[in-house]
Amino acid sequence: MASMQTECLHAARARLDRLWARGTEFLGCRYAIMGGAMSWLSEKHLVSAISNAGGFGVIACGAMSPAQLEEQIAGTQALTDKPFGVNLITMHPELNDLIRVSLDAKVGHIVLAGGIPPGPAIRAVKDGGAKLITFAPALALAKRFARLGSDAIVIEGSEAGGHIGPVSLTVLAQEILPHLRDVPIFVAGGLGRGEAILSYLEMGASGAQLGTRFAASVESIAHEKFKKFFVQAAARDAVPSVELDPRLPVIPVRGLVNEGTKKFLAHQAETRDKFLSGAITKEAAQLLIERFWAGALRRAVIEGDIETGSVMAGQSVGMVTHIQPVAEIIQELVDQAVKALAAREVV
Known part of the structure; x- marks a missing residue:
């Protein structure tokens, strides 16, 4: 019986490897699990830990200067000899x-996020020999990006943390x-277990991207208060920012409810009243x-201000039950997917 179970597990693992083979080949890693690019969090320590564990780490450039990005890339390369990517904001x-800077450092994968990538940027990435990854919130845009030269596409659901679509x-x-x-597609948003990743692979995805579970990992440089907030939170605690008045739009961001969330509503109301009274312009x-x-994000992540800071988190935060090493998280995801596949053979 034990040998039969072992055989089932080996067969299931081989099946999983076939399901995400397109993703692992594209990324150049063992598991088609990308790390979500999280500002202040996705830096050299977390990125290298994900890549060293067989996944694919991605540096979140955010508002970094070219010199700062160069330093982060060099720091990551000093900690891993495995492939990793860089996420750049198109704006x-x-x-x-x-x-x-990314091309000079021989980064093999560049993610252009936060809008439709400008033509010159696409050409620069392609001409420089890197693989281009973009985000698409709809089928029409995904097809357009593929035509424009995207080598892979991430589709991210509203369950994700940070800036989200509808x-x-x-x-x-x-x-x-x-x-x-036409191109590999990676799914993202609300993913916290291997069985869920498996279900999307079987639908045709080439891999998955996770952020929230890695944010509370041992290797994450986030403040301990930030990590503990994740452990204590339930899925329903991660909510999008509320827009009080459509005349003054708010970009939706998903995060954990705290005093800052409540103050933001009060701030919107106060600001709206000033605008309506003519005291200030709409702009x-x-x-x-x-x-x-x-x-506010830095205050929460680095300083541990979880009361008034911005604690960005996806709904998968409910599956963060303790602070784990990155390698343990990735192995857990793989094992869950393999066991789900093996269970079918037993039945």
Whole structure:
């Protein structure tokens, strides 16, 4: 019986390897599990830990300068000889320089996120020999990005942490996976277990991207208060930011409810009243709202201000039950997928 179970597990593992073979080949790693690019968190320590554990780490450039990015890439390369990528925001004023820094450092995969990538940026990545990854919130855009030169696409559901779109991964996967086979597609948003990853692989995905579970890992540089907040939170605690008045739009960001969340609502109400009374212009009001969270993510992640800081987290935070090493998290995800496949053979 024991030998039969072992054989089933080996066969299941081989089946999993076949299911995400396109993703592992594209990324150049053992497991087609990408680390989500999280500002302040996805730096050299976490990125190298994910890559060393067989996944694919991604540096979150965010608002870094070219010099800062260069330092992070060099630091990551000093900690791992495995492949990793760099996530660049398309609206960054020094985007071209950031691409050049990445290419000069021989980074093999560049993610252009936060909007439709400009043509010159796409050409620079492609001409420089790197593989281009983009985010697509709809089938039409996914097809467009593939035509423009994306080598792979991430579809991220609204369950994710941080800036989110309006559609869940469950729906996005049904809309996109059956209809786009030209490039590898990685699913993201709300993923916390291997069985869920397996289900999307069987629908046609080439791999998955996770952020929230890695944010609370041992190797994450996040403050211990930040990590413990994740452990204590339930899925329902990770909610999108609320827009009080459509005349003063708020970019939806999913995070854990705290005093800062409540103060943001009060701030919106106060700012709206000033605008309606004519005390300030609409532009000034919009700026006041957008600046409310300035520096709040760093306060939460680095300083441990989980009361008024921005604690960005996906709904999978409910599956963060303790602080684990990255390698343990990845192995757990793989084992869950393998056991789910093996169980079918036993039945």
